[in-house]
Ligand SMILES: Nc1ncnc2c1ncn2[C@@H]1O[C@H](COP(=O)(O)OP(=O)(O)OP(=O)(O)O)[C@@H](O)[C@H]1O
């Protein structure tokens with residue numbers, strides 16, 4: 547088992563730090579008492595890294611992602627995005643938040659907007675002109691592989707296509723960091739494999755830092771540069787696994803012994819945690 551590390555290793559060491567969690571602690575006060583969700587999380591991720599958070603249900607993955615997104619405030623500790631403190635004197639740093647694009651398990655598209663309007667919505671909120679918005683939506687549809695569906699309604703798209711649109715929307719304003727919480731959890735196995743190939747392609751092309759949450763060990767090993775395994779509640783960093791397969795990776799990788807051995811080791815670690 548690796549201990550927590552606070553410096554990026556290997557090739558990532560030469561790149562600037564993009565996300566840093568320092569002494570993160572999260573407690574929720576509920577009617578039934580305090581829920582201790584996260585304890586002493588110290589991690590730092592370099593620009594351009596693909597990081598996967600893995601761990602048992604309820605260990606705090608979503609909580610940590612929401613903390614990174616500035617949607618939740620940690621009870622203790624600091625979050626730095628591109629070197630900026632996300633919280634300063636009780637105020638969220640909205641400049642830092644602009645570096646973040648978020649994708650959740652459900653695409654959450656607006657049903658009364660068509661696909662290009664949905665994708666361009668963040669740009670509209672930022673005051674971009676209509677022409678710029680439509681052009682950007684068009685480029686993004688191409689990037690995520692839904693060209694030709696710009697004028698369709700969300701309900702006319704499959705689940706996988708709606709997720710692509712949600713990814714395009716998150717990329718619309720050029721955030722440095724993509725935060726994704728089980729974005730493919732609701733998809734069937736084949737669409738999920740396809741989306742894993744696609745997200746790798748988009749990531750390689752757009753050079754973003756990705757923090758990706760999943761339940762699936764094989765999805766984690768397929769996608770990640772590094773896998774952060776969290777322990778059961780309160781979530782702590784249980785281990786960090788470097789995954790150094792060449793890119794682009796394709797699905798045949800999953801049949802190799804090396805791939806299966808990393809999956810097996812992680813599964814054993816998860817089982818040991820109970
Ligand atoms: N707003 C909240 N109020 C109270 N408790 C919360 C809140 N959000 C999360 N929790 C609790 O914090 C713990 C961690 O929840 P979280 O959703 O982060 O887990 P998770 O690892 O994402 O789980 P899953 O894999 O099932 O999505 C859980 O015990 C959950 O009940």
Ligand SMILES: [Mg+2]
Pocket residue numbers: 607608609
């Ligand atoms: Mg979750």
